Amino acid sequence: MAPSTLQISLFSLLLLCSFSNAQNTPKPKAFAFPINKDDTTNQYYTSIQIGSNSSTTFNVVIDLGGKFLWFNSMEYFSAASSYRPILCDTQQCRIANGVGCIFCFLSPPVPGCTNNTCSDYALNPFTGTQGYSGLGQDVLHVISTRGGLHNLNNFPFQFSDPVLREGLARPTAGLIGLGRTRIALQAQLATTFNIRQIFTLCVPSSGNGGNLIIGQVAYNNPFQEISKSLITTPLITNPVSTFGNEVIGNLTVEYFINVKSIRVDNKALSFNNTLLSIDKNTGEGGTSLRTVRSYTSLHRSIYTALVNEFVKAAVSKNITRVASVAPFGACFDANSIASGKTGPEVPIIDIVLKSKSVYWRFYGSNSMVRVSSDVICLAFVEGSPNLTGPTTSIVVGGYQMENYLLEFDVASSRLGFSTSLLLSDTSCSEFRAS
Numbered sequence: 001m002a003p004s005t006l007q008i009s010l011f012s013l014l015l016l017c018s019f020s021n022a023q024n025t026p027k028p029k030a031f032a033f034p035i036n037k038d039d040t041t042n043q044y045y046t047s048i049q050i051g052s053n054s055s056t057t058f059n060v061v062i063d064l065g066g067k068f069l070w071f072n073s074m075e076y077f078s079a080a081s082s083y084r085p086i087l088c089d090t091q092q093c094r095i096a097n098g099v100g101c102i103f104c105f106l107s108p109p110v111p112g113c114t115n116n117t118c119s120d121y122a123l124n125p126f127t128g129t130q131g132y133s134g135l136g137q138d139v140l141h142v143i144s145t146r147g148g149l150h151n152l153n154n155f156p157f158q159f160s161d162p163v164l165r166e167g168l169a170r171p172t173a174g175l176i177g178l179g180r181t182r183i184a185l186q187a188q189l190a191t192t193f194n195i196r197q198i199f200t201l202c203v204p205s206s207g208n209g210g211n212l213i214i215g216q217v218a219y220n221n222p223f224q225e226i227s228k229s230l231i232t233t234p235l236i237t238n239p240v241s242t243f244g245n246e247v248i249g250n251l252t253v254e255y256f257i258n259v260k261s262i263r264v265d266n267k268a269l270s271f272n273n274t275l276l277s278i279d280k281n282t283g284e285g286g287t288s289l290r291t292v293r294s295y296t297s298l299h300r301s302i303y304t305a306l307v308n309e310f311v312k313a314a315v316s317k318n319i320t321r322v323a324s325v326a327p328f329g330a331c332f333d334a335n336s337i338a339s340g341k342t343g344p345e346v347p348i349i350d351i352v353l354k355s356k357s358v359y360w361r362f363y364g365s366n367s368m369v370r371v372s373s374d375v376i377c378l379a380f381v382e383g384s385p386n387l388t389g390p391t392t393s394i395v396v397g398g399y400q401m402e403n404y405l406l407e408f409d410v411a412s413s414r415l416g417f418s419t420s421l422l423l424s425d426t427s428c429s430e431f432r433a434s
């Protein structure tokens with residue numbers, strides 16, 4: 001092709017793009033946020049772009065139970081010409097459910113230190129550290145599943161103290177919340193673009209390739225087919241906040257589901273079932289879903305029951321138990337375990353929901369983790385006492401969510417989940433809008 005032809009076609013392509021952006025961009029229905037897994041910390045993160053003229057792009061950890069976006073970025077700090085504080089006693093402060101007002105007198109004001117500013121606690125879920133400071137807003141740039149670039153002009157967040165970054169995966173500068181608040185990412189997108197508050201999360205088992213799709217849209221195959229036959233269960237609320245410092249409003253931020261029992265190879269574990277319900281007065285108990293926990297944690301008495309039953313069922317399959325490797329309570333000789341399409345062939349674990357026939361089933365790929373070339377362990381851990389509030393009995397962690405399609409219909413408080421995508425010969429790395 002002659003250079004001049006190339007120039008002309010590029011030029012007309014650019015014209016076409018700017019024309020369609022300015023005039024013809026159809027109303028977006030859904031937005032995509034590609035997900036990476038940090039293999040050192042097992043944290044899942046996405047990338048965001050924020051700021052008007054000189055926007056900054058950085059990674060943030062995805063927290064299903066997080067309240068809002070918080071980050072600390074020197075690059076943003078230096079370029080933050082379009083940062084605006086959310087002032088006290090404003091409608092935006094009420095929407096943010098801010099706790100109190102701060103007065104900070106730097107001149108000129110900088111992100112995180114502005115006068116008369118609506119404030120709230122940001123929680124680092126890895127260290128338990130909470131950072132109290134002012135909330136601000138700026139332009140968040142988002143990409144629709146059709147590829148169009150759109151702006152959320154007043155996206156609220158906290159520019160946090162750098163100490164809050166401790167414990168975050170190295171490539172990240174903060175955390176973005178998908179919890180049940182009005183300033184979480186999906187809530188803001190839903191309000192701004194008048195779309196349903198629904199999102200589909202598909203976290204990868206390593207590296208990049210997962211996807212978070214916010215809004216309703218058709219998926220590529222086989223995901224479109226898979227999404228038509230999701231198993232559903234109500235998303236329930238805990239009336240007591242699991243964040244210790246939530247004084248005003250006590251918003252339920254995390255997503256809980258109603259688990260009725262746990263089975264190993266179809267045999268129900270026996271433990272005190274009171275642990276499975278949420279105590280309406282203390283907020284203790286129940287089952288929540290957290291992408292910021294690597295492995296599902298279980299209350300000590302549930303964990304003990306699981307380990308005992310799992311070891312018994314494994315040994316009956318001629319699997320050899322070996323010394324445990326912390327934090328895991330049951331480990332096995334990898335050479336005594338066959339491997340198949342859904343990972344190591346071990347006893348099946350079911351989280352049973354509203355009836356015996358409605359369950360979330362975990363095969364070896366989600367129930368076992370390799371700790372060395374010869375040893376693989378049951379990828380569940382004993383829950384530790386709460387860092388910041390009432391203790392939840394079961395916290396379903398990221399490892400158990402990998403390679404499942406999870407549809408959070410926040411608008412109608414319903415969770416839809418697929419069977420393991422490995423059964424359909426696919427994985428979250430393939431998941432996208434069609």
Ligand SMILES: *[C@@H]1O[C@H](CO)[C@@H](O)[C@H](O)[C@H]1NC(C)=O
Binds near residue numbers: 052053081
């Ligand atoms: C940002 O853009 C606005 C509007 O175009 C302009 O008024 C302002 O001076 C710009 N700020 C910087 C730092 O470039």
Ligand SMILES: *[C@@H]1O[C@H](CO)[C@@H](O)[C@H](O)[C@H]1NC(C)=O
Binds near residue numbers: 115
């Ligand atoms: C800070 O804001 C308060 C409340 O609006 C106001 O009374 C005060 O004068 C402000 N202080 C400075 C230094 O701007």
Ligand SMILES: *[C@@H]1O[C@H](CO)[C@@H](O)[C@H](O)[C@H]1NC(C)=O
Binds near residue numbers: 241246247248
């Ligand atoms: C928030 O929770 C605390 C303790 O759990 C309770 O004392 C308080 O009344 C609650 N506040 C609201 C507004 O519900």
Ligand SMILES: *[C@@H]1O[C@H](CO)[C@@H](O)[C@H](O)[C@H]1NC(C)=O
Binds near residue numbers: 272273274275
């Ligand atoms: C089960 O646990 C609850 C809450 O800890 C306790 O009140 C109840 O007595 C226990 N039931 C049994 C049978 O141990």
Ligand SMILES: *[C@@H]1O[C@H](CO)[C@@H](O)[C@H](O)[C@H]1NC(C)=O
Binds near residue numbers: 318
């Ligand atoms: C376990 O090993 C024994 C002895 O080698 C054998 O008879 C039995 O069939 C094996 N069981 C399974 C489930 O593989």
Ligand SMILES: *[C@@H]1O[C@H](CO)[C@@H](O)[C@H](O)[C@H]1NC(C)=O
Binds near residue numbers: 385387389390
């Ligand atoms: C756990 O939460 C309860 C109730 O909020 C609180 O009383 C207790 O001190 C917390 N435990 C820890 C270790 O923080």
